[in-house]
Amino acid sequence: MNTVRSVLKHFARRSVAGLSAFVFAVTAFGFMTPASDAVAATKVKYAEVVRSVFYLPKYIAIANGYFAENGIEVDLTTAWGGDKGTSMLLTGRVDIVLQGPETAVYVENGASPEKTKMFAAITATDGLFLMSRKKMAMKDFKWSMIKNKTVMGWRPGSTPGLFLEYAMKKYGISPKKDVNHVTNIAIPARVGAWIAKKADYAVFFEPDVSRLSREGHAFPVASVGGEVGKVDYTVFMATDSYIKKNPKIIQGWTNAIYKAMQWVQTADATDAAKKISKWFPKVKIEDIAASVNRYRKFGIWKTDPTTHPKAISALQDILVEGGVLKANKRVAYDKVVTTRFSEKAKGK
Incomplete structure (x- = not known):
């Protein structure tokens, strides 16, 4: 053991x-x-x-x-x-x-x-989508928009956390320097933390993406998997x-x-x-x-x-x-x- x-x-x-x-x-x-x-x-x-x-x-x-x-x-x-x-x-x-x-x-x-x-x-x-509080078409979103913002990510060392960081770096954004990267919110508490306005951007899996979007709490602006590739x-x-x-x-x-x-x-x-x-x-x-x-x-x-x-x-x-x-x-x-x-x- x-x-x-x-x-x-x-x-x-x-x-x-x-x-x-x-x-x-x-x-x-x-x-x-x-x-x-x-x-x-x-x-x-x-x-x-x-x-x-x-x-x-x-x-x-x-x-x-x-x-x-x-x-x-x-x-x-x-x-x-x-x-x-x-x-x-x-x-x-x-x-x-x-x-x-x-x-x-x-x-x-x-x-x-x-x-x-x-x-x-x-x-x-990756099945995560980056969500914003502002509704916009995905084509209008720029990753530079998350600079100096609070981003709710995932546990360090996990695939969700690593893939999100990879997508950020692809656009020249340092997860440690350019954003307030929040990684200490447990999985069951993430939706509640978002609704409580603990972050400006966050990544979510489905069905949270569709539910939050329908309720007007958050809107998908980018596919993390789409940025990282297969x-x-x-x-x-x-x-x-x-x-x-x-x-x-x-x-x-x-x-x-x-x-x-x-x-x-x-x-x-x-x-x-x-x-x-x-x-x-x-x-x-x-x-x-x-x-x-x-x-x-x-x-x-x-x-x-x-x-x-x-x-x-x-x-x-x-x-x-x-x-x-x-x-x-x-x-x-x-x-x-x-x-x-x-x-x-x-x-x-």
């Missing part, structure tokens, strides 16, 4: 004081749709990094019974942060996590003898030991996700919204549908579940640029990614 703790301290150094008050995992739902062939289901403990329409294919895989078809019963928990998701994975509290790929790099470079691997990806880039942003991962012991579960999981990814490509937005509304009980169907349409417009969801070498190389470029990874600590692709399951799923 000492080696595990040393890895978790790596994440803690990039967390912000006060975030620990929100270190909890909210158990949301455990769903299972009986499989038509009566296959005995295996319960899989699974944690999503946050609750967002950003992860639409995952919810669809549950709602449409794709996991059940593969003999899997999903026990879903929300970790509220990649640092917490990694802690849950390394300590055996969950079997599979959906979170940023940077966590596998941190673990690979850490002291823990247990390592993690990505086996399927669902998002092609880099696998959210991936499913498990420990090496779990993958070795449970290849059928990992394959079944990947098969279900790939089927859901295909469904998402052509599905009606309102139909998709209704299917996943149980996970967003306080959000209007129209806001969920708007979220689906916005993400589809920006090409957020992957059509291929395989994480390719180019994506890991680009990710590590961002980690090095962000100062959280030394250039001589870049990890080999095959140390953090396995493609056997995603490639087999595509061949079905």
Whole structure:
């Protein structure tokens, strides 16, 4: 356990004081749709990094019974942060996590003898949108507008935080010098902090983007992912030991996700919204549908579940640029990614 703790301290150094008050995992739902062939289901403990329409294919895989078809019963928990998701994975509290790929790099470079691997990806880039209090067309927004303003970002060292900083630097803006960069607001408190006017600009995932916009609290002015480009942003991962012991579960999981990814490509937005509304009980169907349409417009969801070498190389470029990874600590692709399951799923 000492080696595990040393890895978790790596994440803690990039967390912000006060975030620990929100270190909890909210158990949301455990769903299972009986499989038509009566296959005995295996319960899989699974944690999503946050609750967002950003992860639409995952919810669809549950709602449409794709996991059940593969003999899997999903026990879903929300970790509220990649640092917490990694802690849950390394300590055996969950079997599979959906979170940023940077966590596998941190673990690979850490002291823990247990390592993690990505086996399927669902998002092609950052799903955050920079929001302004002033309504304007995206074409009229200039990144220079955020200079000398308060910007509510994300936890340092996380993919949301690193990608936002990368976008700022692209336009010559120093996250440390040119803006008041607020990074100590916990995920569940971000919307409330915005409404309380704690920042001039902030980044949000859907469905918060559509909801805040409809209510007149904030308006999207830029896509962070659009500025950074295509880099696998959210991936499913498990420990090496779990993958070795449970290849059928990992394959079944990947098969279900790939089927859901295909469904998402052509599905009606309102139909998709209704299917996943149980996970967003306080959000209007129209806001969920708007979220689906916005993400589809920006090409957020992957059509291929395989994480390719180019994506890991680009990710590590961002980690090095962000100062959280030394250039001589870049990890080999095959140390953090396995493609056997995603490639087999595509061949079905």
